[in-house]
Amino acid sequence: MAINRTSSHGEWSSRTAFILAATGSAVGLGNIWKFPYITGENGGGAFVLIYILCVLFIGIPIMLAEVYLGKRGRLNPIASIKYIADRENRSKNWQLIGLIGIVAGILILSYYGVIAGWTMAYTVRTAFGTLNNIDALGAASMFADLVSDPERLLAWHTIFSIITAIVVAKGVKSGLESAVVRLMPALLVLLLALVIFSAIEGDFYNGFKFMLYPDFSQVTWTTVLIALGQAFFSLSLGMGALMVYGSYLSSEISIPQTCVIVASLDTIVALLAGLAIFPIVISSGLEMTQGPGLIFQTLTVAFGAMPGGQLFGTLFFILLIFAAWTSSISLIEPMIIWLIEKYNISRIKAAIIAAGTAWLLGIGTIISFNVGSEIKIFNMTIFEFLDYLTSNILLPMGGILITIFVGWLISKENIDSELKIKSRVLKASWYFSTRILAPIAVIIVMLNALGFSTNIFL
Numbered sequence: 001m002a003i004n005r006t007s008s009h010g011e012w013s014s015r016t017a018f019i020l021a022a023t024g025s026a027v028g029l030g031n032i033w034k035f036p037y038i039t040g041e042n043g044g045g046a047f048v049l050i051y052i053l054c055v056l057f058i059g060i061p062i063m064l065a066e067v068y069l070g071k072r073g074r075l076n077p078i079a080s081i082k083y084i085a086d087r088e089n090r091s092k093n094w095q096l097i098g099l100i101g102i103v104a105g106i107l108i109l110s111y112y113g114v115i116a117g118w119t120m121a122y123t124v125r126t127a128f129g130t131l132n133n134i135d136a137l138g139a140a141s142m143f144a145d146l147v148s149d150p151e152r153l154l155a156w157h158t159i160f161s162i163i164t165a166i167v168v169a170k171g172v173k174s175g176l177e178s179a180v181v182r183l184m185p186a187l188l189v190l191l192l193a194l195v196i197f198s199a200i201e202g203d204f205y206n207g208f209k210f211m212l213y214p215d216f217s218q219v220t221w222t223t224v225l226i227a228l229g230q231a232f233f234s235l236s237l238g239m240g241a242l243m244v245y246g247s248y249l250s251s252e253i254s255i256p257q258t259c260v261i262v263a264s265l266d267t268i269v270a271l272l273a274g275l276a277i278f279p280i281v282i283s284s285g286l287e288m289t290q291g292p293g294l295i296f297q298t299l300t301v302a303f304g305a306m307p308g309g310q311l312f313g314t315l316f317f318i319l320l321i322f323a324a325w326t327s328s329i330s331l332i333e334p335m336i337i338w339l340i341e342k343y344n345i346s347r348i349k350a351a352i353i354a355a356g357t358a359w360l361l362g363i364g365t366i367i368s369f370n371v372g373s374e375i376k377i378f379n380m381t382i383f384e385f386l387d388y389l390t391s392n393i394l395l396p397m398g399g400i401l402i403t404i405f406v407g408w409l410i411s412k413e414n415i416d417s418e419l420k421i422k423s424r425v426l427k428a429s430w431y432f433s434t435r436i437l438a439p440i441a442v443i444i445v446m447l448n449a450l451g452f453s454t455n456i457f458l
């Protein structure tokens with residue numbers, strides 16, 4: 001077995017470093033930008049509850065499986081799975097999982113970088129005091145101004161792509177690890193401060209109630225399926241990101257414990273973001289259902305009104321850029337190490353090729369908010385299509401293949417000797433979820449993505 005193999009790309013210096021890096025991957029725009037707006041669009045409390053159940057019973061088990069594959073394979077996602085499939089006498093076609101992951105990573109990064117660019121633009125605006133005393137209407141028109149300008153969006157997207165490439169070019173330890181260790185705790189503290197501000201200045205009671213009081217009359221199968229897709233996206237599952245991070249994990253570190261910590265931190269950050277944002281949305285008379293612009297329009301009103309909001313807001317957006325940055329690094333890393341291992345090129349070259357590809361594809365997302373907003377693929381704008389294709393099709397497809405491969409095709413002794421789950425109940429639950437619950441639930445997501453679910457399941 002692979003117990004003593006190590007990755008040729010380096011290793012995390014400690015368990016904490018891995019936890020922070022994996023949390024850095026998980027915590028990103030998905031928590032602070034996407035979670036609030038899709039919770040707003042899907043009715044609040046019941047959606048949040050279903051999301052948490054998806055994280056617990058589907059997300060965490062898949063996360064364990066994914067990190068297991070990386071830690072055992074120690075190579076890029078395609079080669080890791082091929083290596084394991086060889087040893088388990090399984091078809092090498094399972095390496096398709098790795099390929100789906102690499103493609104999904106670059107497609108997500110292409111639009112993720114554009115949204116991160118919005119965050120950068122807002123950092124500058126906040127820092128220069130443009131937001132001071134802005135009202136809800138002003139915030140809405142400022143957002144509309146930004147997204148209608150393709151050149152400005154391209155400039156920010158380009159800057160973000162360059163900083164992503166620079167960190168990955170430096171490698172795992174000196175680039176990523178040292179940055180994550182300092183900045184993740186800072187993000188958490190600022191988010192807490194924002195929740196306190198929102199409690200004092202916003203309509204905390206109604207915001208809290210909207211987010212945590214489950215009204216099941218609003219729930220449809222689609223709500224469940226969107227929550228499941230978000231669990232994949234937010235926990236960085238189904239595309240090899242955590243597989244790659246697992247491949248840098250030293251052999252004595254326990255996978256299950258670390259995964260539970262990462263998933264908990266990710267969920268706490270999403271909930272805090274919701275608690276910071278909804279009270280402000282309500283007290284400023286903004287719409288819950290306004291979609292991708294939600295945080296940019298609510299937070300600006302909050303920062304504009306609060307004492308010290310200029311400084312506080314600037315810091316917040318900087319940390320949000322950072323959160324996006326640590327996630328984008330994990331989106332690109334699978335392609336980078338695949339390029340290095342397959343074509344024997346330097347990390348720098350690989351970083352340029354991968355970031356350049358995501359940058360180029362990002363132009364599609366940029367124009368989907370302005371000059372190309374009429375271009376429709378299956379009735380969606382380019383941005384909506386890419387989000388849909390990745391969250392609803394590619395990540396779940398990767399996830400389902402991972403659960404089947406790990407749950408059914410790898411020998412139990414090999415898994416048990418690596419995962420070492422002591423509690424019998426937990427072990428049985430993990431197997432149940434990986435073999436049965438998760439694949440079935442994910443199939444439902446896929447059917448929804450293909451437009452079958454509501455007819456079949458309701």
Ligand code: PFF
Pocket residue numbers: 025026027028029030031105108232233234235236237239240241242327328330331
């Ligand atoms: N989890 C990130 C977020 O919530 O912003 C996005 C992401 C990163 C998705 C890495 C998938 C991934 F592999």
